[in-house]
Amino acid sequence: MKVVICGAGIAGLTLAWWLRRTGAEVTVVEKAAGPRSDGYMMDFFGSGYDVAERMGILDELRRVAADITELVYADGYGRRVGGLRYASFQEMLGGRVLSVMRGDLETVLRSALRHDVPIRYGIGVETVRDVPSGVDVELTDGTVHRVDLLVGADGIHSTVRRLVFGPEESFLRSLGYHTASFLFEDQELAEEIGRRFVLVGVPDRQAGFYPAGKGGLAASLIHRCPALTLPADSRAQVLDAYRGLGPLIDRMLEHCPEDPYYDYVAQIRMSTWSKGRVTLLGDAAHAVSLMAGQGSSMAMGGAHTLATELLGADVESALERYERRMRPFVLRKQAAGRSTADWTVPREAWRIALRNRLFGLADLPGGRSLMGHTLRRLGASVVPSAG
Template identity: 50%
Template sequence: MPNIENGGGDQPQANQQRVLICGAGIAGLTLAWWLDRDGWDVTLIEKAAGLREEGYMIDFLGSGYDVAKRMGILPRLKEVEYPIAEIIDVDSNGNTVSTIDYELFRRLKDGELLSLMRGDLERVLYESLSDDVEIRYGLTVDEVGQNGREVTVDLTDGTKEQVDLLVGADGIHSRVRELTFGEEEKYRRYLGYQTAAYIFEDDAFRRKLDGGFRDITVENRTAGFYPIRDGKVATWFAHDAPDEKLPAAPCDELRRTFGDIGWIVPDALDHCSDGDSIYYDQVAQIEMDHWSRGRVTLVGDACYAVSLLAGQGASMAMGGAYVLARKLREASVIEEGLAEYEAKMKPEIEKKQAYGRRTASFLIPPTKWHVKMRDAVLNLSQLPGLYWLLRPVVAGTDSVISTK
């Protein structure tokens, strides 16, 4: 099979191996890109009706940045990035309490850091695929069976696929993982927080942001607001939640939890609408002893969600997809490649998951004292020569693909 990293571009071999990837998000699209160029016959299925909307802002760095560079899509990503200059943390009266010069983070990452809306990254990956990759929206996996080297997959539209490899790239609530390894509760590590994000249009609200990223943090709660393209405003909320059960009405829960904070938060909550327009979920990690069973494997949040607190979900999705494709390319049989993929990625993932747990109290301070200490550190880091104080915030973001 051709090695795309070294300019390989051979035509697919006659005896193509078939792969079905469940989940056309960041991990699935990245994996499809690499396997297609390695000569696989690739089919993607996605339960959503189509590409998702903007989502929420992500820091794109480390493994994701390195993979995007290898794929040649960095120029396009730079066209859709948001050049955040600073993040201003305010109090309940809108007064500044701390400021983060985002250039300091870029300096710590040698300039290899982009601020992207998750949906924009997904769209760029989608547009980078060749016409040979088939994507079928509006369906998922209903049943999985294995017979020797063949995987039989029943889909929810009543069709059946027979493939050499099935990959679950379908997120933290993976259907492929459930069918192959068992119930989600066996693998989910709840971290004690819940999070939400939604987008709305309000010109008056947008003007109050003065073109910048504004954040308000009080004990056990944080909320952020920032203007995005097309006159829209994006939101982000996170709060402690000892009971991991998700609320039946997410917007009511947000109003109950954040409604007393003041500033412009109540105005933002007035725009909250339950349904497909809001993202609301647990902050959790997935921990598994093994990611593969026979010729069924998992990638991305389906097997190694690092959590929102680690801030690397998209980057690790791309990094893991790249490593999986490379190990399959190098292996003589599929099962060998799956074992090598896990051996390479699992130790790195465990480090990043631990990093995410350690940073929880910094991102969502549990007491007023923690809030004040966080503000003090952020303000000190802005002084000449003290930007190194931010190193713990990016300490777990190194790439996993620079070496074998």
């Protein structure tokens, strides 16, 4: 079977790894000029963790995992106003969780692929045409590939989705926030926060940062913004939105690069992810949003499910089964993302205070058991248990 995967992100690389094992002839095309290291830190559990275990890359991920001891809600001066110990979080998930930077996960997946699957950087998909024996995929370098399957794993702003299913506006549902993230270095700040993930929240805005390995730091920002266009100058927008949250955050903002990662906090909702021999995977199909978390985990779970269904089945019925298996997990996650948004970045000061206190309950045995139950239900794995 010949497959073109558009997008060498978390979903695309995972699918390439699994398809390579089935003997498929896989080409991955990636719009970026080369591997990208930016992105945020993820609490990696559920499907993603299970798939990584099956791929035999858990040790690599443990080697690059961040060593965070505590999530701390702080005021603008860094004084603790709530939070929870990371050990409590790990205990709630039976130890099957890692904190991994998105870029590190991508690097580990890429090296697991070795050179078995070519990744063609700086190339995207130009046109897609159904033909009786497959699908013709014209790439931006002018070459045309006749394949059995085209997979759009090209993220929330997917080009394959636009070409095959229609404009982004038909599927992208903003949750009313924008998010930004960037990596930076600041020795003094790094020493001050140590191994803690520090979050400063005020109504409608939350700014945080945490150690990102090798003495570096990573900033993670969310603010309420109903605008359905992204700013031309994302750095200016970041400074404008987060200045004044206190000296800690003002200092972090001094390091904001010209071009931070900046996007809507949004979900992709579609009635179907496949058309003929074209299918969508990961965020392209069903972004769940930062509010729900686990986008990478869902992407890896989806890749494993798709690859499994393609084994020994014709493409159309495999795509149908892939979607049938994934959709209930996606719908549950998306609903959770919508309902938790008001608690993640609340509008009201009283809600922030309550949220900070409730989080602390996880450090108590009764609270841990209650929160652990909810967390495990939300993080339920799409991957059947190995045993």
